Amino acid sequence: MNRSMIDLWVGIFVVVGFAALIFLALKVGNLASFSTDQTYQIEAKFANIGGLKVRGPVKSAGVVVGRVANIRFDTESYEAIVSMTLGLNYQFPRDTTAKILTSGILGEQYVGLEAGGDGVMLKNGDRVRLTQSAVVLENLISQFLFNKASETKEPAK
Amino acid sequence: MEVAPLRNRLERLGSTVTSQVWRLGYASRFLAYLVMHSGTALRRFRLTVAEIYFAGVLSLVIILVSGLFVGMVLALQGYETLQRFGASESLGVLVALSLVRELGPVVAGLLFASRAGSAITAEIGLMKATEQISAMEMMAVDPIARVVAPRFWGGVISMPLLAALFSAAGIFGGYLVGVQLIGVDAGAFWSQMQAAVDLRNDILNGVIKSVVFGVAVTWISVFEGYDAVPTAEGVSRATTRTVVTSSLAILALDFVLTALMFTGGNH
Numbered sequence: 192m193n194r195s196m197i198d199l200w201v202g203i204f205v206v207v208g209f210a211a212l213i214f215l216a217l218k219v220g221n222l223a224s225f226s227t228d229q230t231y232q233i234e235a236k237f238a239n240i241g242g243l244k245v246r247g248p249v250k251s252a253g254v255v256v257g258r259v260a261n262i263r264f265d266t267e268s269y270e271a272i273v274s275m276t277l278g279l280n281y282q283f284p285r286d287t288t289a290k291i292l293t294s295g296i297l298g299e300q301y302v303g304l305e306a307g308g309d310g311v312m313l314k315n316g317d318r319v320r321l322t323q324s325a326v327v328l329e330n331l332i333s334q335f336l337f338n339k340a341s342e343t344k345e346p347a348k
Numbered sequence: 349m350e351v352a353p354l355r356n357r358l359e360r361l362g363s364t365v366t367s368q369v370w371r372l373g374y375a376s377r378f379l380a381y382l383v384m385h386s387g388t389a390l391r392r393f394r395l396t397v398a399e400i401y402f403a404g405v406l407s408l409v410i411i412l413v414s415g416l417f418v419g420m421v422l423a424l425q426g427y428e429t430l431q432r433f434g435a436s437e438s439l440g441v442l443v444a445l446s447l448v449r450e451l452g453p454v455v456a457g458l459l460f461a462s463r464a465g466s467a468i469t470a471e472i473g474l475m476k477a478t479e480q481i482s483a484m485e486m487m488a489v490d491p492i493a494r495v496v497a498p499r500f501w502g503g504v505i506s507m508p509l510l511a512a513l514f515s516a517a518g519i520f521g522g523y524l525v526g527v528q529l530i531g532v533d534a535g536a537f538w539s540q541m542q543a544a545v546d547l548r549n550d551i552l553n554g555v556i557k558s559v560v561f562g563v564a565v566t567w568i569s570v571f572e573g574y575d576a577v578p579t580a581e582g583v584s585r586a587t588t589r590t591v592v593t594s595s596l597a598i599l600a601l602d603f604v605l606t607a608l609m610f611t612g613g614n615h
Contacts, residue, residue, distance in 0.1 A: 194394075197401045204405045208509025211516035212555070218538070219444050219519060220547040246546075255543075295435075 229279040231315040232260060235289040235302070240271045241325025243291055243300045249275045250292075251304040256281040259302060275302060284309040285317070291325035300325060375571045382497055382570070385490060389497035399502025403464040403566075407510055410463055411456055415514035418451055419443060419521025426522075427530055439532050440541035443522030448545060448554045449610070452515035454602050457561035459514075460507055461594035465569035468499050469590040472573025473583035481574075496570045503569065507562025508555055515554065553609045560601055565594045 240262060249257035257277035265272050277283075286307030293300050304319075313319070389396050426442040472495060475481050484491045519541075526532045545551065569590050576586035 197398055200405045201397050201400045204400065204408065204506075205509065208404075208512055211509070211512040214516050215448060215512060215519075215551050215554075216547055219448065219541055220545045220551050248543075 230257070230276045231279055231313075232274055232276055233283075233313050233315075233317050233319060234272055234274050235319040235322050236265070236268065236270045236272055237289075237291060237322050237324045238270055239291075239324040239327060240273060241291055241293075241300050241327065243273065243302065243325065247299060247301050249277060249302045249304060251281070251283070251306065256304065273302065282312045285311045285313055286321065287313065287319055288321040288323065289319045290323040293326070371575075374575070375567070378492075378571050378574065379567055382492055382500055385493040386497045386501060388490075388493040389501050395494075395498040396501045396505070399498045400506050401502075402467065403460075403499070403503045404506030404510060407460060407463045407506070408513070410459055411510045411514050412517045414455065414459055415447075415452075415517030416521040416524075418455060418514075419447065419518030419523075420525045422446055422451075422518070423522040423525035423530070427526060427532070436530075436532055437536035438540055438544075439522070439526045440537035441544040443526065444519055444541045444545050445550060447515040447518040447522075448550050450602070450606070452518065453511045453554055453557035453561055454598060456511040456514040456558065457507065457565060457598045458595055460503075460510055460562070461565045461569075461598065462591050464503060464506070465565050465590050465594050466587045468503065468566065468569040469573040469576070469587045470583060472496065472499070472570060473576035473578070473586050476574065476576060477578040477580070477583055479578075492574075496574060500566050500570050503566030504559070504562045507565065508558040511554070511558030511561075549609075553605075556609075557602065557605050560605060561598050564597045564601060568594045568597060 243259060243262065245259055245262055247259040248255045249259060257275050259273060260276045261274040263272050263274075264270075273289075283304055284307045286309040288305040288307065290303045290305065291300055292303040307321075422443045423439060426439050427436055430436045430438055430442065472481075475491075475495065481491045481495070484494060523534075523537065527534045527537050572586045572590045572593070576582050
């Protein structure tokens, strides 16, 4: 095989190899989906965050508007403080509710934001006052069993 | 009389360990010398291009075909398990993450070691056996700069590209089986994949892995070739050692790199 054929094939190989990398970055990865340059941070206190993870999605009306930046434990109130990074183009009123929800039955947990009616918007570093913790399955079951038990007792009275 | 065999055994153990450590040191010095004398290989880039052709282009077919089949098998097996939990839409995530994080770099590296690494060792070993290396030294041509360095850089450049092609072919294979054959929704397949695969945590780490494996495999290959006993038997032994050592190195390095990359607080 002569020189120019080798050069041609190596050229094709390098182009195809980089095309595969770009395919992985653009089509398989989420390069374009969420830019990190224009963001602001808000915080929320939860009594229980369930299985929420750092980098988990923050959604409003099902649309991803940000990511969970940090989760830490507040030793004074014994609650979890979740910091979230939101895109600057997603502004929320001050009385927004933050809930920890689950996508599907076995899916990942995410923070759901439900906008309120206040005219003042949340600023960088603000804290969401209204929160709802993750639903813990064990608590639900024990509540359910407790209710059942009290139901069966009533006819005996 | 009991002491003598024990002492012999201990001595043999000691000499094995010291000779292995010595060999590792020799290989490291060899790598340092090789990198410092890579000027020729990079200035006369045509030498390296020819080696990219041998190590990279000629490995394309086996890499693409293996990738395609690995992806197809992943999709079949993954679907069987996921559909029990009603999560068959996550098939794209499963295929993409397993390929990009693990199987792409590792299987491409293993194939690369047996396809290109063994060829490099055999070629350099045979050049040594037929005294071409000594002839170069006689002509005041540095064989490491002229013969070894281009092969080393050719392999190092080829390996990440081959791993990326393996992953891409595998994802395409997973798409063929998952979406076209089984009938998973195409939109869910791609969008869940895009939501779960992260550019830095997954794809960049996969590329880093493939670069590390590329350096390790080509380093082992050129060193074994250069260090081979210059006989027919010696070259055949060196070739075997290349494949065995490279494969073990890839698996061990993969564990270390995975432990460094995918554990801890970055999730």
